[in-house]
Amino acid sequence: MRGIVPKTPGAADQLVMQEFPVPRPLNDELLVRVKATALNRADILQRQGRYDPPKGTTPILGLEMAGVVEAVGPDCSGWHTGDRVCALLNGGGYAEYVTIPAKMAIPVPEKLSFEEAAAIPEVFLTAYQALFWLGGLRREQRVLVHAGASGVGTAAIQLIKGAGAIPIATARSTKKIDYCLKVGAKVSINASDGKFADDVLEATAGEGVDLILDCIGASYWDQNLTALALDGKMVMIAMMGGLNVEQLNLGMLLRKRLQIVGTTLRSRDREYKIRLTRDFVKKILPGFLDGTYRPVVDTIFSWEEAAEAHRHMEANLNMGKIILSMERVIVQQGGGA
Known part of the structure; x- marks a missing residue:
């Protein structure tokens, strides 16, 4: 089979397509023919040599996919060849x-294409874990x-x-600010100058937010602490704005x-991810059937255009997910549609 590695x-331009053996499923595994995959920031970091994959993991990029079951291990139940899955x-x-x-x-x-399905696993499971398992999200809470x-x-x-809480979003361009509102944010704030706390406090009658989902890190640290309400919580999932906070003052954490x-x-570990996935399937997946949730696809590239797709993400042009399709050969600009 073919797979893409740096x-x-x-x-x-260091991304190349190479030949690899078709993996063999263990007794409790499925072999899936991939129809579409999606980009994540971790792919770029791994390509740059800044994020090593876990020990024993394939060097082939890609943290999620959608496809068709080709073979079923003998200890698997409930799955058959031909089933459509994402993971x-x-x-x-x-690959x-x-x-x-x-x-x-x-x-x-049923109503989702493979390209749409590939946009679900990494981002929805990441957000679900951070908001509910770690953040303890409750109805009517305000979340940045x-x-x-x-x-x-x-x-x-x-x-x-969908949980009955209040989403407040930040973004760095007018187009993205408006798009956050379209997706469902009650308030969308321009954070292009790195300052947003005053706007958050204004939007919450001076109280601040109960929970922050942060992917920026150091450069937003002080503003985040200011924007949090009393007894607030911040869940950090990435550090795109740096690792080290200068002149760290811990007083606000205590106060x-x-x-x-x-x-x-x-x-x-695998067992954690299994529990998270099963919980997600039970509580959230039905929302993709009734319209509560939808995968947000920005652009669909052929997987042979993986390098161009990476450049698209590195330029911060996307709103939603960038997809690599194994079947489509023409770039489709979705603009977050």
Whole structure:
């Protein structure tokens, strides 16, 4: 089979297609023929040599996929060849075949294409874990989502709204600010100058937000603490704005009784991911059938145009997910449609 890997760490033009053996499913696994995969920031970091995959993981990029079951391990139940599935991966999504634990397979709703289904696993499971499992999201809470027009951002806004809470988003361009409102944010704030706390306080009658989903890190640290309400919590899922906070003052953490939680989903063990996936399938997947939730697709590239897709993400042009299709050969600009 063919798969895409970085030839050497570096720019997008280092991505190459190579031949690999078709993986063999274990007794409790499914072999899936990949129809579509989706980009994540981790793919870019791995390509650049800044994010090593977990030990024992394939060097092939790709943390999620959608496809068709080709073979079923003898210990699997409830799955058959020909079933449409999507799933979270430790790697290997940029390939023609992948194996997945049967208990991590998510059935693809009938009305969704493979390209739409590929936009679900990583961002929705990341947001679901951060908001509900770690953030303890409750009805009527006010939640600040940074990079609201991103893949995780658009998923989080929908999940917050679906839970009866109040999503407040930040973005860095007028187009993305408006798009956050379209996805479901009650308030969308321009954070292009790195300052947003005053706008958050104004939108919450001076009280602040109960929960922050943060992917920025150091550059937003002080503003985040100011924007949090008393007894507020922040869940950090990435650090695109830096690792180190200068002149760190911990006083506000104590005065406001704040909680800071950090997490990465890729490093979680298999059993954790199985439990998370099953909980998601039970509580959230039905919302894709009744219209409560929808995958947000920005652009569909042929997987042979993976380098161009990476450049599209690195330029911060996307609103929602960038998809690599194994079957389509023409770039489709979705603009977050």
